[in-house]
Amino acid sequence: MTIHHHEADVSELLAPFDSVEPGAIQRLHDRLAAAAAEQHALDIAYRTVDSPIGKLLLAATERGMVRVAFEKEDHDAVLQLLAERLSPRILFSPNRLAPAARELDEYFAGVRHRFELPLDFSLSRGFRLSVLEHLPQIPYGHTESYAQVALATGSPRAVRAVGTACATNPLPVIVPCHRVVKSDGSFGSYLGGTEAKRALLALEAA
Amino acid sequence: MEPKKPFELVVREHGPTVLRVCRAVLGAHDAEDGWSETFLSALKAYPGLPVGANVQAWLVTIAHRKAIDIVRAKDRQPVPVDELPVRPSGFGIPGDGHREVLDAVGQLPPKQRQAVAYHYLAGLPYKDVAGLLGGTPDAARRAGTDGVKALRTILAGGSLSYVKGETP
Numbered sequence: 001m002t003i004h005h006h007e008a009d010v011s012e013l014l015a016p017f018d019s020v021e022p023g024a025i026q027r028l029h030d031r032l033a034a035a036a037a038e039q040h041a042l043d044i045a046y047r048t049v050d051s052p053i054g055k056l057l058l059a060a061t062e063r064g065m066v067r068v069a070f071e072k073e074d075h076d077a078v079l080q081l082l083a084e085r086l087s088p089r090i091l092f093s094p095n096r097l098a099p100a101a102r103e104l105d106e107y108f109a110g111v112r113h114r115f116e117l118p119l120d121f122s123l124s125r126g127f128r129l130s131v132l133e134h135l136p137q138i139p140y141g142h143t144e145s146y147a148q149v150a151l152a153t154g155s156p157r158a159v160r161a162v163g164t165a166c167a168t169n170p171l172p173v174i175v176p177c178h179r180v181v182k183s184d185g186s187f188g189s190y191l192g193g194t195e196a197k198r199a200l201l202a203l204e205a206a
Numbered sequence: 207m208e209p210k211k212p213f214e215l216v217v218r219e220h221g222p223t224v225l226r227v228c229r230a231v232l233g234a235h236d237a238e239d240g241w242s243e244t245f246l247s248a249l250k251a252y253p254g255l256p257v258g259a260n261v262q263a264w265l266v267t268i269a270h271r272k273a274i275d276i277v278r279a280k281d282r283q284p285v286p287v288d289e290l291p292v293r294p295s296g297f298g299i300p301g302d303g304h305r306e307v308l309d310a311v312g313q314l315p316p317k318q319r320q321a322v323a324y325h326y327l328a329g330l331p332y333k334d335v336a337g338l339l340g341g342t343p344d345a346a347r348r349a350g351t352d353g354v355k356a357l358r359t360i361l362a363g364g365s366l367s368y369v370k371g372e373t374p
Contacts, residue, residue, distance in 0.1 A: 010326055010354050013361075016307040017230065017327055020222040028225070028238060029217055032245050041250045046214075083212045088252055090212035 033093040043087035045096035046079065052108055052203075053196040056173070058097045061086070064118030065100055067170050070192035086122060104173070110206060113140035115174045123170040127158065131165035138179040141204040145183040167191060173200065213252055217245060220265050223328055227266060230311050230323035231273045240276055244269040266328045270320070270338045310360040318353030325350045 036042040044066065046059040057069040057078055066086070069078040083090055094101070099117060106112035115136075124132055130153045137152075138144050144152070146162045155161070166177040172191055178200040182188045190197035221241075228240035248268050255264060311319055317339055324330045324338060325346070336346040 013354065013357060014307065014322075014326055017226045020225050024225065024238075025221045028221065028241050028245075031242055032217065032249070035242065035246050036249055039246070039250075041246070044212075079212045079214070080209070084209050088210045088213055089249055091214050091217070091249075 029092075033091045034095075036089075036091060037093065037096065041089060042091055042093060042096075043089040044082055045091060045093035047092060047094040047097045047101070048075065049097075049101045049104055051104060053173075053192060053199050056104070058100050058104075059090075060096050060100065061120045061122065063120040063122075065171060065174060066120040066122060068172050068174055070172070070196065072193060073191065100174075107173070108203070110203060117174060119171060119175070121170075124165075124168075127153070127155065127161055128165040128168065130154075131162055132169060132171070132175050132177075135166075135169075135175050135177055135179065138176060140176075143179050143181045143201070146180055146188070147183055149180055163188070176200075179204075208258065210252075210255070210257055213249055216248070216252070216261055216265075220262050221245070223262065224265050224269055226327045227269055227323045228273065229308065230327055231269070231320055232276060233312050234308055236276055236280075240269060240273050243272040243276070247272065262328060263330055263334055266324055266330055267338060270324070306361060307357070310357050313360055314353050314356055317349045318356060321346055321349035322353040322357070326354070 033042065033045070037045065040062065042062075044059050044061055046057060048055050048057050050056075054071040055075075056071075057067070057073075057075040058065070059067040059069075059079070059082060067078065067082060069075060079090060103112055103115050103117060107115070121129055121132065131149060134149060134153050146159045146166075147156070149162045149166075150156050150159045153162070162180070166180050167189060169175055169177040169191070172178070178190060178197045180188070181201075187194055187197050187201075224244055225237060225241050228237040228244070232240045244265060248265055251268075255261070311322065314322070320339055321332075321335055324335045325332060330338075332343045332346045332350065335350070336343040339346055339349070
């Protein structure tokens with residue numbers, strides 16, 4: 001028998017290796033995520049959840065929730081930014097986000113008025129951070145104006161900066177920037193879109 | 207230069223190739239342990255990997271070392287043989303010849319087995335294969351082509367000793 005060593009022949013010979021069942025990779029992936037979390041090598045775990053305001057990306061460090069992102073923010077781009085700003089040790093791993101998914105479910109069902117999740121504010125600094133730390137004090141179903149928030153954070157003239165802090169809130173819904181509206185009562189802009197803000201305020205008013 | 211991707215994408219892109227390599231080098235039974243240890247170790251080291259590095263070659267290097275560790279650990283403990291000593295039943299059985307090739311690769315000497323896996327399954331150039339196996343790129347190339355030749359002979363029903371005698 002004559003043996004030819006063309007690469008094409010070899011790939012035909014080795015073709016049976018090509019078939020890797022998707023189930024095998026899935027199983028190995030889950031095993032990796034579990035081992036990584038156990039050995040503190042999983043810096044950021046993420047998953048998505050469906051919600052009345054679209055699919056939400058949830059990401060958490062070992063310290064707590066670090067990011068909630070709307071669909072329109074492009075989840076792949078958000079994960080890439082997390083890789084660059086915090087750590088690229090990121091895996092899809094629903095386990096760490098199970099409490100967050102459950103609390104969000106309860107919130108959208110109208111039965112939860114306050115989130116009890118550990119938060120990681122690594123993505124926020126300075127004045128923006130103090131604005132975000134104030135927001136959970138606005139009660140469910142209530143709103144404050146940008147000016148009121150500026151006053152509450154001790155910088156009454158920083159109304160515009162409050163707007164920026166809300167617009168760049170890395171933890172929307174959980175840190176309720178949707179409860180901050182314009183002084184004339186109009187909604188003001190929202191990272192998830194005006195419709196999403198309207199929906200959240202309507203949910204809380206019900 | 208492209209910024210470093212989330213590790214999830216590394217697993218999705220290279221997971222199947224690394225599993226093929228592990229199956230070829232370690233056999234079906236230990237392949238999943240090899241894969242798991244490779245990716246766990248890669249995840250830990252990932253932040254230190256230079257941006258723009260060849261991720262697949264890096265993973266194959268880790269897989270190569272992990273496979274050596276696994277084989278050594280097995281040699282130290284009396285375990286049942288990995289590869290079933292039963293000869294594959296040859297052609298003609300229903301199926302896709304999957305087991306036959308996996309078994310045939312298991313019969314190759316380690317260097318040929320590794321050269322075939324790293325060059326043909328992972329696409330590493332022989333220069334890089336030589337870096338892993340030691341020796342010259344030419345020696346790595348010989349191991350690869352001899353391995354393929356031996357595989358064909360085994361699959362055609364021949365014996366490995368015949369192939370070895372034939373190899374110049």
